[in-house]
Amino acid sequence: MSPAAEPVPDKPTRREQILAAAAELFARHGFHGVGIDDIGSAVGISGPALYRHFRSKDAMLGEMLTAISEVLLDGGQTRVDSARGPHDTLGDLVRFHVDFALDNPALITVQERNLGNLTDPDRRKVRALQRRYVEIWVEVIRAAVPTTEEPTARAAAHAVFGLINSTPHSRHLDRAQMADLLTGMALTALTHAPL
Amino acid sequence: MSPAAEPVPDKPTRREQILAAAAELFARHGFHGVGIDDIGSAVGISGPALYRHFRSKDAMLGEMLTAISEVLLDGGQTRVDSARGPHDTLGDLVRFHVDFALDNPALITVQERNLGNLTDPDRRKVRALQRRYVEIWVEVIRAAVPTTEEPTARAAAHAVFGLINSTPHSRHLDRAQMADLLTGMALTALTHAPL
């Protein structure tokens, strides 16, 4: 067949394969619980070959977490930019985060658990991105529920992240049901609870 | 002053000191990210002295997590035993878990993140205890919101755990406000969302 003409949805590059495998392993065993050889053999190569693609193990985690944070921030900003009204925007934001969590359970887990294993510069960068993402949520929450104080909105946003990110720890429902459940609970908690 | 007559609330034993320090460290750096020497120096002794109190590093984590699971299960059972009505019982359960999470952020974090670092027998034991705790929640949820299917109730329980356990990651409010916020969000999500 003709080369490079198939409807292949972007064959993942080796770097991406490695990051995906590493994310799975980091999520299951923790950053320090995974060896360089474990990651290598998870993608069919062995051990030090990884250093053809990454400068260090720390760099893998750093790239992984900054990528996640950028995707979240970017997606959040997009939802806000196409705002139709405060309540719809909040709904879009919730649905976006729910979809991301359901589609990337390993990444969500790593971001939640392994922030402390980043190098200092990487952690600063990721923290900054995360802060901007939270600020988006704070503004949208306060637009939808105007009586909410800013610190309360921030705490509520974190609580909703916890609710949604709990996904990886429970697989009792199928994807669609889970999405509806989490979206409903998150929106109800944000808009009907006494904040 | 007279020796051993003050209102000291049970001076913590050495084992307890060690477990508390280890919990803090495990929460911050992950199980494999903490060395035996780190734990030792956190309680003022150094390194291998820990082996006078625990058989291994694994045993510390094991004892820590089984203790947490037993406290939760026990507290949950107590709340159910003194039930006055479905809604009150659910409220008691939520408030109990919120209090525990706010008072023991490190323990909650360790239980969430480091279950995978337990030895197989320890993990089985902890999992069994956790399952029983979740089943308490499932029954109470279904009593308070009778239209809820069992798998949905289980997923909702996990989601609420995620919401409440998000506490350690956000300290924007003082304890009382945080307790009210989390309790309100959890109860609203459970009883007013379309489960």
Place this chain on the structure above:
DNA sequence: CAGCGCGGTTAGCGACCACTAACCGTCATC
């Protein structure tokens, strides 16, 4: 006061881990 258990100490051992060194086959290009 001899004996001993309790809870410390330091030194060291074997395993493992992140990473480097040195080497090699496969292409694409000139």
Place this chain on the structure above:
DNA sequence: GATGACGGTTAGTGGTCGCTAACCGCGCTG
């Protein structure tokens, strides 16, 4: 058809980690 970038390989190295060994001072108790 030589060249060199690319992405692999195996062997090895320095450092760290969990744990054991050997030793020791203190406070009970018979």
